[in-house]
Amino acid sequence: xxxxxxxxxxxxxxxxxxxxxxxxxxxxxxxxxxxxxxxxxxxxxxxxxxxxxxxxxxxxxxxxxxxxxxxxxxxxxxxxxxxxxxxxxxxxxxxxxxxxxxxxxxxxxxxxxxxxxxxxxxxxxxxxxxxxxxxxxxxxxxxxxxxxxxxxxxxxxxxxxxxxxxxxxxxxxxxxxxxxxxxxxxxxxxxxxxxxxxxxxxxxxxxxxxxxxxxxxxxxxxxxxxxxxxxxx
Amino acid sequence: xxxxxxxxxxxxxxxxxxxxxxxxxxxxxxxxxxxxxxxxxxxxxxxxxxxxxxxxxxxxxxxxxxxxxxxxxxxxxxxxxxxxxxxxxxxxxxxxxxxxxxxxxxxxxxxxxxxxxxxxxxxxxxxxxxxxxxxxxxxxxxxxxxxxxxxxxxxxxxxxxxxxxxxxxxxxxxxxxxxxxxxxxxxxxxxxxxxxxxxxxxxxxxxxxxxxxxxxxxxxxxxxxxxxxxxxx
DNA sequence: AACCCATTAGGTACGACTAATTCAAGAGTG
DNA sequence: CACTCTTGAATTAGTCGTACCTAATGGGTT
Numbered sequence: 001x002x003x004x005x006x007x008x009x010x011x012x013x014x015x016x017x018x019x020x021x022x023x024x025x026x027x028x029x030x031x032x033x034x035x036x037x038x039x040x041x042x043x044x045x046x047x048x049x050x051x052x053x054x055x056x057x058x059x060x061x062x063x064x065x066x067x068x069x070x071x072x073x074x075x076x077x078x079x080x081x082x083x084x085x086x087x088x089x090x091x092x093x094x095x096x097x098x099x100x101x102x103x104x105x106x107x108x109x110x111x112x113x114x115x116x117x118x119x120x121x122x123x124x125x126x127x128x129x130x131x132x133x134x135x136x137x138x139x140x141x142x143x144x145x146x147x148x149x150x151x152x153x154x155x156x157x158x159x160x161x162x163x164x165x166x167x168x169x170x171x172x173x174x175x176x177x178x179x180x181x182x183x184x185x186x187x188x189x190x191x192x193x194x195x196x197x198x199x200x201x202x203x204x205x206x207x208x209x210x211x212x213x214x215x216x217x218x219x220x221x222x223x224x225x226x227x228x229x230x231x232x233x
Numbered sequence: 234x235x236x237x238x239x240x241x242x243x244x245x246x247x248x249x250x251x252x253x254x255x256x257x258x259x260x261x262x263x264x265x266x267x268x269x270x271x272x273x274x275x276x277x278x279x280x281x282x283x284x285x286x287x288x289x290x291x292x293x294x295x296x297x298x299x300x301x302x303x304x305x306x307x308x309x310x311x312x313x314x315x316x317x318x319x320x321x322x323x324x325x326x327x328x329x330x331x332x333x334x335x336x337x338x339x340x341x342x343x344x345x346x347x348x349x350x351x352x353x354x355x356x357x358x359x360x361x362x363x364x365x366x367x368x369x370x371x372x373x374x375x376x377x378x379x380x381x382x383x384x385x386x387x388x389x390x391x392x393x394x395x396x397x398x399x400x401x402x403x404x405x406x407x408x409x410x411x412x413x414x415x416x417x418x419x420x421x422x423x424x425x426x427x428x429x430x431x432x433x434x435x436x437x438x439x440x441x442x443x444x445x446x447x448x449x450x451x452x453x454x455x456x457x458x459x460x461x462x463x464x465x466x
Numbered sequence: 467a468a469c470c471c472a473t474t475a476g477g478t479a480c481g482a483c484t485a486a487t488t489c490a491a492g493a494g495t496g
Numbered sequence: 497c498a499c500t501c502t503t504g505a506a507t508t509a510g511t512c513g514t515a516c517c518t519a520a521t522g523g524g525t526t
Contacts, residue, residue: 007478009285042478043480045278045479046478051509053286055286056286056289057289062510063509064486065486065487065488065508065509066488066509067509076401078397079310079313079398080289080313099396102396102398102399106339106342110335110339163332164306164332165335168310240511241511242510267476275511275512277476278513279512296476297521298476298518298519299474299520467526469525470524471525472523472524474520474521474522475520475521476519477517478516478517478518481512482511484509484511485511486510488506489506490505491502491503492502494500494502495500
C-alpha cells in the first residue's frame with residue numbers, strides 16, 4: 001500500500017525517504033550518490049533516479065562538487081502523498097497527524113458547504129448510504145466497518161465539492177482517520193454525537209443547505225481537534 | 234523563476250510538464266521513452282530521470298512492454314508547486330486560479346485565527362509593517378509595491394499560524410496574488426475596503442483576538458472569490 | 467479455451483567522458 | 497605582514513552509449 005515498490009529505485013526510496021523525513025539526516029547533511037549506490041547495492045543509474053525523485057519532493061538538493069544535501073524541513077513538499085505517508089510511518093507521526101487534522105478543520109467545512117451546492121443526486125445518495133453505514137456499525141466494536149464508511153463519507157464530501165484541490169485531500173483524510181483508529185485511543189465505540197453529526201451533514205447536503213452543512217462539518221472537525229488536545233476542552 | 238532548469242532533465246521537464254498538464258496528451262496517451270529521448274535530443278538516461286519525476290508527480294505511469302502512459306487529471310499531485318506553476322502558465326490557468334482561490338478561502342481564515350494565537354512579537358511587527366506598506370501604496374498606481382506588501386502579509390500570516398501545511402501554501406498564495414495583478418482586471422488602485430481589512434487583521438492578530446482575525450480574513454478571501462465571480466454579488 | 471513463445475519497451479548495469487564548483491596554494495598588492 | 501585575487505588541481509554530479517535483463521503483451525498453436 002505505502003510501497004509502490006516498483007523497481008529497484010522504488011525500494012531505495014522506501015528506505016531513504018522515511019530516513020530523511022524522520023530527520024535521520026539533519027538539514028545540510030551531505031550524501032554522495034556513489035556511496036548511496038554502494039550502500040543500497042544498486043547501480044548509479046538507479047540511485048540517480050531515486051535522487052531525482054527526492055529532489056522533486058524538495059527533500060534534497062543535488063549540486064556538483066558537493067553532493068546531495070538534505071534540505072530544511074520548511075522546504076519539503078509536505079503535500080506530496082508519499083512524503084505524508086513516510087512521515088506518518090515514522091517518528092514524526094504525532095506532529096504530522098496534528099498538522100493534517102488542523103488542515104482538515106480548515107478545508108472540510110468549506111468543502112461540505114460547496115458539496116451542498118454541487119453534489120449530484122448520486123453523490124447525495126452515496127453520502128446518505130455512508131452515514132447509514134456509520135450508524136449501523138457504531139456499536140458493538142465494529143470499528144473496522146465503521147472506519148470504512150467514515151472514510152468513504154469524507155471522500156464523497158471532498159469529491160462533491162467540485163474543487164480538485166479539495167478532492168485530492170481524500171487520501172490524506174483517509175490516512176488520518178485510519179491512523180486515529182489504529183494507533184490512537186479508540187478502543188471504545190465511536191462517539192454517538194459524531195455519528196449523528198455525519199447523518200445531519202448528509203441531510204444538509206441533500207437539502208442543499210450549504211451553511212448548515214458547513215457548520216455541522218465544522219463541529220465534526222472541531223471534535224477531531226479536541227481528540228488530539230489541539231483545542232482546550 | 235519557474236525554470237529551475239538545472240541540467241538537461243530539467244529542460245525536458247520544462248517542456249513535457251506544461252504539455253502534459255495542459256492536456257496536450259489526453260489521459261491514457263502512451264509515450265515511449267526512446268522516442269521522447271530522440272525528440273528532445275537527450276540520452277535515455279536523462280529521459281528516464283525526467284520520467285521518474287513526472288511519475289512521482291503522478292502525471293504519468295511507467296509500465297513495461299507498454300510505455301509511459303498519461304494518468305487522468307484526477308490523480309495528479311495538484312499540490313506540487315511545480316505542477317501548479319505549469320498549470321498556471323498554460324491553458325488551465327483560469328481554472329487553476331479558481332481552485333486555488335477557493336482553497337485560500339478555506340485555509341487563510343483558519344490560519345489567521347491560529348496566527349493570532351501563536352504569532353511572535355516579531356511576526357506581529359512584520360504584519361503591521363506589511364499592512365502599512367499596503368496602505369502607503371494603495372493609491373497612485375503603485376500596484377507593484379502594493380503587491381509586494383500584500384504577498385508578504387499573507388505569507389507572514391500563514392507562517393505565523395505555526396502549521397507547516399499552511400506555511401507551505403505561502404508560495405501558492407503568492408502566485409495567485411501575482412497572477413491577479415498581472416493577468417486579471419486590476420488596472421485601478423486596489424479596493425480601499427480590502428486594504429482596511431488587512432490593517433484590521435494585523436490589529437486583531439496583535440490583540441490576540443483569534444475570532445476577529447479569522448472573520449476579517451474570511452472577508453478578505455470572500456472578496457477574492459467575488460472578484461473571480463465564484464460567488465454571486 | 468488454455469497454453470506457449472516471440473516481440474517489445476522499460477529496467478538495470480557499467481564504463482568513459484564532461485563540466486561545474488570548491489578549496490587551497492601561490493602570486494600580487496595594500 | 498596581512499589581505500585579496502588568480503589559478504589550477506581535486507572532486508563529484510551530469511551526460512552518454514551500449515549491452516543485457518525482465519516482464520508484460522499479443523498472437524499463434526494445440
